Structures are given as structure tokens and as C-alpha cells.
Amino acid sequence: MAARMSTPGMHKCSCQTCGEHLEYPPDFEGTIVACPHCGQGTELHQPELTTPTQAIATNAPPPMKAGGGRGSVMPPSRGRAEPDPLAAAAPKDTQPKSGSIPAPEPEDPNACVNCGTRLDEDEKVCVECGHRRPTVSNWDGAAIFRLVAGIIIACELLVLILQWTTTGKPFGLRQRTRHAVLVKVGLRKELTPAEAAAAQSGTNAVAAAKLKDPDLLLKSHRLITDKSNGAQYITGTIKNISQYRYLAVKVNFALLDATGQVIPDANVSAYIQTIEPGKDWAFKVLLLDPDAETYRPLPPVEGVR
Numbered sequence: 001m002a003a004r005m006s007t008p009g010m011h012k013c014s015c016q017t018c019g020e021h022l023e024y025p026p027d028f029e030g031t032i033v034a035c036p037h038c039g040q041g042t043e044l045h046q047p048e049l050t051t052p053t054q055a056i057a058t059n060a061p062p063p064m065k066a067g068g069g070r071g072s073v074m075p076p077s078r079g080r081a082e083p084d085p086l087a088a089a090a091p092k093d094t095q096p097k098s099g100s101i102p103a104p105e106p107e108d109p110n111a112c113v114n115c116g117t118r119l120d121e122d123e124k125v126c127v128e129c130g131h132r133r134p135t136v137s138n139w140d141g142a143a144i145f146r147l148v149a150g151i152i153i154a155c156e157l158l159v160l161i162l163q164w165t166t167t168g169k170p171f172g173l174r175q176r177t178r179h180a181v182l183v184k185v186g187l188r189k190e191l192t193p194a195e196a197a198a199a200q201s202g203t204n205a206v207a208a209a210k211l212k213d214p215d216l217l218l219k220s221h222r223l224i225t226d227k228s229n230g231a232q233y234i235t236g237t238i239k240n241i242s243q244y245r246y247l248a249v250k251v252n253f254a255l256l257d258a259t260g261q262v263i264p265d266a267n268v269s270a271y272i273q274t275i276e277p278g279k280d281w282a283f284k285v286l287l288l289d290p291d292a293e294t295y296r297p298l299p300p301v302e303g304v305r
Contacts, residue, residue: 215242
């Protein structure tokens with residue numbers, strides 16, 4: 001058999017699997033191709049040491065050997081993925097490795113969110129940009145509970161203050177309710193029958209100040225004279241300000257002479273059987289004593305609940 005002639009300018013090597021002789025263009029130095037003899041992948045490189053510039057492959061199509069001999073290396077098919085020759089030439093320390101991606105550094109909780117300057121834990125304002133740090137970072141369950149409890153306690157204190165400083169609706173307490181509470185806690189003593197009588201007659205101002213306000217209120221009263229016969233009458237209105245029905249309601253008046261002195265045994269009164277809750281009673285009392293010039297109410301208005 002005649003000796004095979006090698007093509008000038010072609011590199012030579014042997015297949016790493018079958019050992020057959022291969023020829024390839026210089027541009028294919030360092031690439032992996034399928035051996036035309038055994039079909040296995042083999043790396044094309046010359047036995048002698050090559051420079052890094054010779055190991056870098058290009059995308060230019062290699063020149064074809066005339067006749068397509070058995071030892072010629074064909075360019076890889078278009079449908080087959082070629083390895084990147086630059087990946088082999090890159091330094092090993094610059095190639096990415098699986099599992100070697102560094103974890104991100106944790107954020108500094110004391111760094112300014114605006115400019116990144118690190119602040120002390122007790123600093124509230126950044127000295128570089130003037131950004132103010134939030135005072136409360138997290139609203140946990142305990143913080144929410146304390147806030148709600150504080151609001152409830154403040155509202156209860158406000159209602160308590162209104163009850164003891166006002167007498168009108170919706171929060172004001174009546175004087176009799178306050179008196180009962182003070183008696184219950186031991187801050188005030190209950191009036192004795194003698195003190196109550198003195199308070200009703202007006203001779204004891206201190207005892208009168210301790211009287212409980214009644215459910216039956218004397219709203220108005222005045223002295224009128226009948227033009228037809230000259231008789232004098234005390235007229236007025238009693239109001240039931242409670243939510244209960246009162247029976248046997250009676251209002252009393254003391255008669256006074258021209259000098260303003262009380263006429264003994266000359267008291268007059270008006271009586272009604274029933275007053276419903278929230279209703280008014282218009283009364284009229286005749287002054288029987290001829291010496292009577294004026295009058296004075298004798299509180300409280302009597303009644304049975």
C-alpha cells in the first residue's frame with residue numbers, strides 16, 4: 001500500500017480511544033470532535049506543548065481536505081452544540097463554581113435607610129442627611145394591648161370626672177347618688193332625723209347642704225290673687241324626674257306675716273294621688289290665714305315610690 005501523503009499546514013495527533021492517525025486544521029487545536037474512525041469523542045492537540053494562543057478556537061469554518069480522505073477531520077454538524085473554546089482558556093480561579101456563590105451580607109439595623117451612615121443605637125436623627133429614624137419599629141401584641149388598655153382607662157377617668165363635676169345628662173350624677181356613694185365609702189354620714197328636720201325648716205344650712213336631691217322637683221311657684229274675691233293662692237308645678245311612679249305626692253308651704261316671721265300652725269299643702277314618670281303636676285293652694293302676706297316652701301316634696 002502506498003504511503004499516505006500528509007497535507008501541508010495541517011496538525012497531526014492520535015485518537016485517544018482507538019489511536020488512529022488524525023489530521024486537522026490549526027483552528028481546531030484544543031477542541032473535542034468525534035473521531036472519524038471509531039466515532040468516539042477525542043480532543044485534538046499535538047503531542048508537543050502548545051501556546052495558549054494556539055488553543056483558542058474560532059468560529060471560522062476549517063478548510064476541507066480534498067477528496068475527504070479517511071483520516072480527515074470533518075467540521076462538526078450544525079445541529080450539534082460545540083463547546084466554548086474560551087471557557088477552557090479562561091483562568092480556573094475566575095470560572096464560577098457550583099455552591100460557591102457568596103451569601104449576601106446582612107443589613108445593618110443601625111444604618112440610616114436614606115444615606116447608609118451607621119448610627120448609634122440611641123441616635124434618632126442622622127447627622128449626615130437629617131433623616132429621622134422611626135421610634136417604633138414593630139407593633140407586637142403586647143404593644144397593641146398596652147395601647148388599647150391605656151385608651152380604655154383614659155376614657156373611664158374622663159367619665160368619672162364628668163360624673164363628679166356635672167349634674168346634667170349624659171354623665172352627670174344627681175346629688176342623692178353622690179351622697180349615697182360618699183356614705184357607702186365612709187366619707188359622709190347619713191343625716192339624723194333631727195338634722196333632716198332642721199334642714200327642711202331652713203334653720204341648719206349645713207344640714208340643708210347635705211340633703212339629697214329628690215325625684216320630685218318643685219319647678220316653679222308663685223303667689224297670685226283672685227280678682228273676683230281677693231283670695232290668695234300659691235300656684236306652681238311639681239315634676240317627677242325619675243323613672244318610677246310616685247304615689248301620695250304632697251308639697252308643703254310655711255306662711256309668713258308682714259314682718260317675714262313664720263306664722264305658727266299655719267302651714268298649707270297641696271296633694272295629688274299619683275305622678276307618672278317624667279310628668280308634671282300643676283298645683284294650687286289657698287292661703288287660709290288672713291295674716292299671711294307671703295310664704296316659703298318646705299322641702300322636700302313628699303311621695304311614695
